[in-house]
Amino acid sequence: MSKQEQQQQALVLGATGGIGGELARQLRAAGWAVRALHRGTAESAGRDAQGIEWVRGDALNAADVLAAARGCAVIVHAVNPPGYRRWSELVLPMIDNTIAAARAQGATVLLPGTVYNYGPDAFPLLREDSPQRPLTRKGAIRVELERRLATAAEAGGMRAIVLRAGDFFGPRAGNSWFTQAMVKPGRPVRAVQLPGRAGVGHQFAYLPDVARTMLALLEKRGALPAFASFQMAGHWDADGREFGRAIQRVVQRRGGAAPRLRAFPWWLVRLVSPFVATLRELLEMRYLWQREVRMDNALLLRTLGHEPHTPLDEAIEATLAGIGCLDGEAVQAAPARA
Incomplete structure (x- = not known):
């Protein structure tokens, strides 16, 4: 293989x-x-219709990652434990395997970062050099993950890029607050929970x-x-309701009645959480919805000259169409714009 x-x-x-899926397609x-x-069967390996080569393996298996990375100049580390669970067992071994393969x-x-690394002393405006003193267990794990990545990169033989952004939404965003809390995928939007x-x-x-x-x-x-390390500005909802208003505008423009805006039932999550591990994990991160937390993208702008940005209503419409909330449309990603 040539250089x-x-x-x-x-x-x-x-x-x-x-x-991970969005990056794979755009790459x-x-x-x-x-x-x-992927951890599927051997029969599911091979190239898909988009030309992506799928190989069988597990991110928790160092030999699998090392073999899959052979000949690669870039490793996208976009793997996380499902449902917010078992972070203390799984997150750090996975990044260690990625670091070994990168070396x-x-x-x-290439790592999608989070705001979990930061505690209230860094709020409300986060910069790349803001102190990382998290109050949560997940935050502490993410700090250690990035510490290991930085130590390895600064020692030489590999590089690392971290990009932090707000809560993801998009036509193929998978598990997200948009699809798990705000609207119900596959149904017309009658209400939006904020x-x-x-x-x-x-x-x-x-996304x-x-x-x-x-x-x-x-x-x-x-x-x-x-x-x-860099940060995106993305879409800022100044009062916690603009996102809901954008959904209302899109639904009305597509011929539907404006959905109601109502508060997300945190009380119900708290009531059921003793019996559901995923809900307990969500409650731990509730503070990010109770405090203003905003990321400064000045360094990103100096580096790239711009930040790719799709207008909010266009992004909302593509997302609702992609998750089947607009006239049963199939997944259809709107083009990203500079």
Whole structure:
């Protein structure tokens, strides 16, 4: 394999998820050869209709990751434990496997970051150098994950890029607050549940825009520090209701009645959480809906000159269509815009 060919090969861990899948598709569209690791049967391996090569393996198995990464200049680490569960057991072993594979290949690790790393002392405006003193168990794990990634990158032999963004939404976003709490996929939108406290701003990110931003950073990886961290502005909902109003506008424009806006029933989640592990995990992160937390994208703008940004109503319409809430439409991603 030539050097040029190697620089156009990427491994995606978590390609069946929202951000991993979106990155895999956008990398392929940009001319990259894309390999995706999955835990399915041997029969399900092979190239799909979009030209992505699926190989059987597990992100928790170091040998599987090392083999899948052979010849790759980029490893997208977009894999997470399902349903917010078992983070303490699974998150750090997976990043260790990715780091080992990246070192072996001299690759760049591309990581979708979170705001879990930060505690209230860093709110309300987060910058890349804001102190990381989280109050939650998940936050502490994410801090350690990034510490290991930074240590490995700064030691040489590999690079790492982290991009933080708001809560994901999009036509193929998978599990998200949009699909799990705000609206019901596959049904006309009659009501929108708003998880945030009234009057408190919240940050969202349209998944195709996130993937396009990560791809743009990847193209500049040679000029970036060995460990580079960036933040997106995405879509800012200043009062916690603008997202709901945008859904109302889209539904009305498509001929439907404006859905009602109502508060998300946190009381019910608290009531049932002793019996459902996933709900207990969601409650731990409720503070992110009760406090204003916003990310400064100044460094991203200096680096790229712009942030890919799809207008809110257009992004909402593509998302509702993609999850079957508008006249039974199939998944249809709107193009990301610069």
